[in-house]
Amino acid sequence: MSFQSKWSVVRSQVRSTGFKHNSLALLVGTALSANAFAGFPTLYGKIHLTANQYDLEKIDFAPTAAGATTYRHIGATGVTTELDTFALESTGSRLGVQGDFDATSSVQVFYRLEYGIDVDNGTNANGRELTQRNIFGGLRGSWGSILVGKNDSPLKTLQTNPVLRTDLDRFNDSPLGDIGTYIVGENRPDNVIQYTSPIWFGGLEVNIAAISAEETGVPVSGTNQQDDNDFASGKSASITYGKAKWYVGVGVDSNIATTDAIRAVGEFTVGPFKFGGIYQTAEAHDDVDSLGGLSTFVGTNGTTLGAQNGLNPLSEWDGAAGNAFKEQDGFIVNAQWKIAGPWLAKIQYANSTTTPTNAAYKDVDLEGVIIGLDYNFNPNARVFATVASVEVEGDEKISTKATTDTASALGFDFRF
Numbered sequence: 001m002s003f004q005s006k007w008s009v010v011r012s013q014v015r016s017t018g019f020k021h022n023s024l025a026l027l028v029g030t031a032l033s034a035n036a037f038a039g040f041p042t043l044y045g046k047i048h049l050t051a052n053q054y055d056l057e058k059i060d061f062a063p064t065a066a067g068a069t070t071y072r073h074i075g076a077t078g079v080t081t082e083l084d085t086f087a088l089e090s091t092g093s094r095l096g097v098q099g100d101f102d103a104t105s106s107v108q109v110f111y112r113l114e115y116g117i118d119v120d121n122g123t124n125a126n127g128r129e130l131t132q133r134n135i136f137g138g139l140r141g142s143w144g145s146i147l148v149g150k151n152d153s154p155l156k157t158l159q160t161n162p163v164l165r166t167d168l169d170r171f172n173d174s175p176l177g178d179i180g181t182y183i184v185g186e187n188r189p190d191n192v193i194q195y196t197s198p199i200w201f202g203g204l205e206v207n208i209a210a211i212s213a214e215e216t217g218v219p220v221s222g223t224n225q226q227d228d229n230d231f232a233s234g235k236s237a238s239i240t241y242g243k244a245k246w247y248v249g250v251g252v253d254s255n256i257a258t259t260d261a262i263r264a265v266g267e268f269t270v271g272p273f274k275f276g277g278i279y280q281t282a283e284a285h286d287d288v289d290s291l292g293g294l295s296t297f298v299g300t301n302g303t304t305l306g307a308q309n310g311l312n313p314l315s316e317w318d319g320a321a322g323n324a325f326k327e328q329d330g331f332i333v334n335a336q337w338k339i340a341g342p343w344l345a346k347i348q349y350a351n352s353t354t355t356p357t358n359a360a361y362k363d364v365d366l367e368g369v370i371i372g373l374d375y376n377f378n379p380n381a382r383v384f385a386t387v388a389s390v391e392v393e394g395d396e397k398i399s400t401k402a403t404t405d406t407a408s409a410l411g412f413d414f415r416f
Contacts, residue, residue: 041097041111047119048092050411052175054300057403058082059316061307071307074319076399082302082311089299090119092173094133100140110145111137134188144197151192154207154238155185155251159265159278161242168265168276170334170346170372173297175407176388177370180295181313182350183280183330185253185261187293189234203243209236211256223288228255245269255285257292272338279331290357291325298407313405317364317394318356327355330366344374356395364394381414 060080061071096114103109116131123129136149159168159179171177180186194209210232217229228234234256240249246268253261261282268275284291296311309315309322318324330352337345350368370388377383386409393402 041099043095043097044416045095045117046093046413046415047090048173048411048413049088049090049119050175050409052087052089052300053408054083054085054087054175054298054405055407056081056083056298056302056311056405058302058306058308059399059401059403061316071305073307073316073321074398076401078401079399079403080306082405083298083300085300087300088120089175090117090121091175091297091299093117093119095130096133103139106141108140109137110140110147136192142198144195147192147194147196149192150188150190151194151209153185153187153189153192153211153236153253153256154194154209155236155253155256155261155263156187157207158238158240158249158251158263159276161240161247161267166267166274168267168278168334170276170336171348171370171386171388174370174372174386174388175298175409176313176368176390176405177348177372177386177407178297179278179332179350180293181297181390182332182352182366182368183278184257184259184282184291184293184295184328185263185280186295187236187253187257189236189256193232201241203247204241205239207236207238210234211236213255225288240265253282258285258289259283259292260285274336275333276335277331277333280329282328284326284357289326290323291328291354294323294325313366313368313390313392313403314354314364316403317354317392317398319358319361319395319398320356324357325354325364326357329353342376344376346372346374361398362395364392366390366392380416381412383410383412385410 057079059076060078061073061076064070064072093116094114095117096112098112100108100110113135114133116133132150134151136147136151138145138147169179189211191212191214192209194207197206199205211234212231213228213233215226215229217226219225235254236256238249238251240247248266251263253259259282261280263278263280265278266276282291294312294314298311302308302311307316315323332348332350334346334348339345348370352366354364368390370386372384372386374382374384388407390405391402
């Protein structure tokens with residue numbers, strides 16, 4: 001995310017001459033002026049609620065022995081229900097404060113403190129009311145900006161047009177529709193130092209992030225050497241160029257969530273239509289690593305029986321007790337059509353091929369389709385409906401039958 005444009009921060013315009021004969025008002029005016037100088041914050045947020053009908057499948061693994069409570073991760077001949085429920089969910093809802101103020105005539109200080117909130121039940125799966133999102137502080141000038149804290153990686157934010165701020169993740173936060181369902185790389189790391197350039201040549205932006213894992217440097221085992229203890233043990237960078245009706249970009253991760261990745265994106269507009277695409281190739285950073293950052297945007301728990309590795313559609317197709325994949329190639333293509341007035345139609349197709357760490361098992365193929373219809377009251381408020389389906393098939397030694405997950409949703413999304 002770029003911070004080159006000034007944020008809309010409330011600044012006091014109170015003049016002391018209006019309060020010469022009112023000491024109380026003078027005190028209030030002084031306080032307001034002090035707050036303005038210190039960067040009086042802007043409160044903002046997003047409420048994203050969906051009513052979802054889930055029908056998710058998982059592989060029907062047999063117990064490791066008669067009467068056992070542990071399960072095999074290979075040798076299945078069918079699938080079983082993982083989740084069949086109606087759920088009201090709050091995904092991506094947030095509350096934050098942000099602001100900036102002049103440190104000198106040429107340097108600004110900026111800050112953001114953003115937390116995830118669960119509107120449907122007040123607390124998340126860990127029983128907490130707030131979860132940390134992007135939280136940072138930084139300096140900004142004509143030379144660009146530097147932020148320090150916790151922030152989305154440049155590769156993750158690559159899908160955002162630096163000129164128009166459109167989002168290629170057209171089903172962001174949607175069950176089985178967010179791009180994190182299909183490919184790795186949607187990371188929000190800690191300990192980030194990030195430089196963001198100004199907008200050059202009318203549309204060029206560069207982001208470079210140094211990310212420190214802060215490991216101890218004391219080996220624990222052969223597969224856990226704790227040697228990511230240097231400055232910038234992880235790196236992420238992106239470059240984008242955009243104009244009014246198109247943009248392209250490329251991003252690179254090195255050792256972010258144990259993953260190296262290259263992502264390329266593009267979008268163009270023709271009349272009422274927008275067409276976009278994302279391509280990514282990723283691999284484990286070291287031979288002892290597995291791909292990290294596999295995520296899901298299904299907020300409801302699945303069944304506890306069987307080899308439960310989480311709700312990501314890929315999670316049970318590695319023949320292991322966890323997510324043990326070493327490579328992945330994937331692409332996403334989507335389009336939207338501004339039909340008329342407030343109506344907007346969207347469609348997306350995703351495909352990825354993921355390689356298990358164990359070479360005895362074949363690649364896992366994923367196909368996902370989602371369609372949606374939005375009714376936009378204004379740029380900050382909409383209601384929408386989506387229908388999504390994801391099918392995953394891997395090695396027959398793991399299961400002879402593919403899994404199919406579906407989700408239908410009605411929701412509303414507004415920002416303040």
